[in-house]
Amino acid sequence: MNVNHTERMQHLDTAMQATGYIADTGLLASLDLMSVLDKPLLLEGEAGVGKTGIAQSIAEANKTELIRLQCYEGLDAQHAIYDWDYQRQLLAIQIQQGHPDADANLKRTIYSEEFLLMRPLLRAIRTPQTSVLLIDEIDRADEEFEALLLEILAEKQITVPELGTFEAISNPLVILTSNGVRELSDALRRRCLYHYIDYPDREKELAIVHARIPGLEHSLAKQAVSFVQNIRQERLRKVPGVAETLDWVAALAALNVYDLKDSIDSVQSSLPALLKTRIDTEIFGHTDELQRILEGRKPEDENAG
Amino acid sequence: MPVEDTGSRAARQPDLQQSLSGCSEEERIEGLALAHIISCRIQAFSSFLADQGLGNRNSSGNRPGNGNGTGYTGHGPSALIDANRLAASGYCRNQLLFRAGLKTCFCDSPHDWERFDHLFDLFWFSNISEGSDVDDNANDPNDSNLLQPNLGNDNLVGFAGTSSQEFEAALAGAGDFKALSLADFRFVFNPLQMLIIERMVDDLARRSRQSFLRRRVRAHNGTQINMRRTLSRTIPYNGHALELHYLKKQRKLPKFVLLLDVSQSMEVYAKLFLRFARKLIQVFQQSEVFAFNTQLIALGSGHSVLSEKDFEDRLNAESRQWLGGTKISASLQRFNDEYAPHVVNHRTTVVVFSDGCDTAEPEELAEQTRIIQQKAKTLLWVNPLLGRFKAGEKDPYMDPVVPYIDKYRSAHNIHTLEQLKRDLLS
Incomplete structure (x- = not known):
């Protein structure tokens, strides 16, 4: 039996790490299955958890072209095909x-x-070398476009009435992402492999920070990640994703912060990089709240309850 | 994993016979037997997952029936074929990868994704029989409570206590979708049936957008000329504009404001209504949801779609201060004073889910209802207890209010909820 998948996944893991993307075994298996089963992969998860980054990382790891189709309401064949x-x-x-x-x-x-x-879909199947086709935020497109996409993904050919049918000369790795703004059709889900990307745990997020911001003080990275992990447990309007963590850690480094507890003022001023709504910034920007989250304490009313 | 061209990827498609071609006859027979056993186990696992309500739905949004009355067929054949192919490609030799691979093939939603690991452990590492009902939150597969009915989150305000009520639920054909769609929600105790109903409610809300879009498609042509398209169509006619292209009409989705009564008297229905409301604001993004018991709280709008757990958590958190005694008129008054000026206009359909059992005088409720009706396009009142009144029987709570309601409906089961959907889109 073919057991090269372990080697392939190790190879992929190393290559993705070199691009700054830390993938877990489940994700590596899903990416490998894309090739093994020759099916598109639907990535779902909250905004900012790194869905788009996966496609970019794979393209970079494989030294191949990334063809991106950003979806929006009203997207039609003229803009996509x-x-x-x-x-x-x-x-x-x-x-x-x-x-x-x-x-x-x-x-x-x-x-x-x-x-x-x-346009991206035609280009993806006509590029001589296998490319990575990223169909980003498919949930923002209309149902009609979903149906069109299904046909292309299934047939692997596109017909231009004036010219004839364009057969695929390469088989792109297709990655679809969704933030769950709208329910996708069952037909689309059924044709795709599925992977849900959650917020990373403490260790993984620390590894991501080190991979994306080389040379960062380990103690600062550890404190920052711990802070982000704690604040995600709070009731926020917009929970910060990995992208926000990276922005915030970069901001802290730029402000010459070495220890969060000793630099509450700097933490306060850098908070807009992490929290993206006015209410969140107002609530959690107070010194007492920051101190509480840094220490990993629950709110007093919850402790009392 | 370097990207390969189409030919080499096709060549790597797992083929058991090919993989065993270099083996001796004994190894070959052993390999084929093992593959057969694994294939059977995967098929059984797929059925087990389907029994637990996890898996794909058909294009109409419902699970396909298998003709034997149980309602589920398991996953679609493509998921099963994929699972067998990944097993044949060597994934079944590594537990971690096998689990990850099957998860990718069999899950199709965050909810499935969350439940999968627990179900995988139950099937592959314990002696749970197929067809058993299992609770997601239980950790010990040998716990006999696993097989007991569970009505879900008992911590949610207004939803607790139902299991203690002893109704003689007479559900003809427990797995029959038609019977289930006619069953009053208060008579559904089996967690699997409740799961099916929850799926039906989800699908109903989701399909309501599809129904709306279908109607729009019939009359999508507008009256304004799209200059760009018209110019591009002049090409075949040597620059003469013989074919005109019209701009599409701007799509305006309906706007709903949902007011949900989560008091004790509504506890049996409130969870499903909340689910319906959450799904509805997901598909109609301009809509807003409020809940009330003794006070009114805003649960969110379509632009800040919360997960189901967050939705319930927010309700639990906000309702800590609530005391006994439902105050519908006071809640609606607060809605009229604080929220209605911003969220209700002549395009808005306001839907109130409540039995009208208020501690205040019914006239006060009637007055607040009248104010809402004046501002909104339509005021739809859903009273799940409506069907319990006999013809001519008086309802002291709702009779003074009814004159100020445009549509007065019951939605105590899937069938009536379907009718409600039609009313919402009419």
Whole structure:
């Protein structure tokens, strides 16, 4: 039996670590299964936990192109698959006007690949080397686009009425991300492998901080991560993700903070890098609250209860 | 894992016969037998997961029936094929990877993801039989309480105590979806049935957006010309604008404001209504949810969608100060004074889920209801106890209020909840 998967995963783990992404075994298995089962991977999780970073890291680790399709409400085939460069087509028509064979050649000329604008989905299947196709925030796109995407993912070919069918010449690694803004269709979920990315635990987050911010004092990193882990347990409007942790630690380092307990003022001033709503900043920006979270104490009313 | 081209990836697709081609006859037979056993176990695991309510749904949002009345067929064939393929590729030799691989194949939501490890341990490391009902929160698989009915989060204010009531639940065909959809929520004790109902409620809310979008699709053409598209369509006609392209009408999703009564008298229904409300604001993002018992609290809007646990936690946290005695009119008055000016307008459908059992005079409730009705597009009142009154029987709490309600409905089971969905979108 083929048992190279362990080696493949170790290789992938090393390569991703080199790009600054720390992946756990479950995620590595999901990424490996993408190739083994030849299926797209749907990554779901809160904003800022590193879903998009996975695709970027894989592309970088494999030294391949990352083709990104950012989804939004109203996204349609013209922006996702292909479109005609109609300004250039108009110019071509004007240039050929007066030419004796213009009428015969015109349609063939202006509907050629030369005037075709390849959008991410078409580009991904027409790139000679296997690329990483990131369909980011699929939950922001409409249901109609989901159906269109399903067809392309299943058929691995795209038909342009004027030119014919474009077969896939490479098989991209497809990663879809979702923040859960909208429920995705069951048809899409069924066609994808699924992985839920949660907030990292203390050890993993510490490793991420060290990987992404090399040369950082270990004690500062440890204190900062501990603070973030504690504050995630509080009732926040917006729970900070890994991206916010990295921003905040970078801000602390820039402010020459070496010990959080000795630099409460600096912690206060750097808090906007971590907390992203006014109410959260107001509540947790107080010295007493900061001190409490640093010490990992529960709020007094909870202790009393 | 270097990225391979299509050919080499296809060549690496696990094929058992090919993998065993270099082995001796004995090894080959042993390998095939082992593969058969693993395949059977995976199939049983898939059925076990489905029995526990974990897995994919079909395109209509419901689980497909298997014809034997139990309702579940397990996961779709593609998930099962994937699981077998990953086992054949060598994943089953490493417990950690096997678990991770099956999790990736069989889960399709954060809820499934959270439950999977516990179910995996139960199936592969204990002697739980297939078809057993298991509680997510239990740690000891040998605990006999695992198989007892559990109505969920007893800590949630207003939801406790139901299990002590001795109803003679007469559910014809326990696994029958039709029977279940007609069963009053207060008669559902089995956790698996409750799980099915919760899924139905989720699907109902989710499908309501789909129904709405379908209606929009029928009349999507607008009256304004889309210049860019029209110009691009002049190309085949040598620059003559023979085909016009119109801008699509701007889509305006309906806006709902949901007011949920979570008092003791509504405890049986409140959890499902909360679930329905949470799903509804997820799909109709401009909507808002409020809950009340003795006071009114804002639970959130579609733009700050909370997880189900956060939703319940917030309700629990905010309701610590609540005392006995439901104050519906006072809560609605606060809603009218503080929130209604911002969240209710002529486009808003206000839905009140309540039995109307107020400690204050019914006239006070009628007055507050009248104020809401004047501001909103529609005021829909859902009273799950409505069906219990006989024709002509008086309801001292609600009779003075009814004249100020546009639509007065009951939603005590899935069937009536479906009708409520139609009312919401009409």
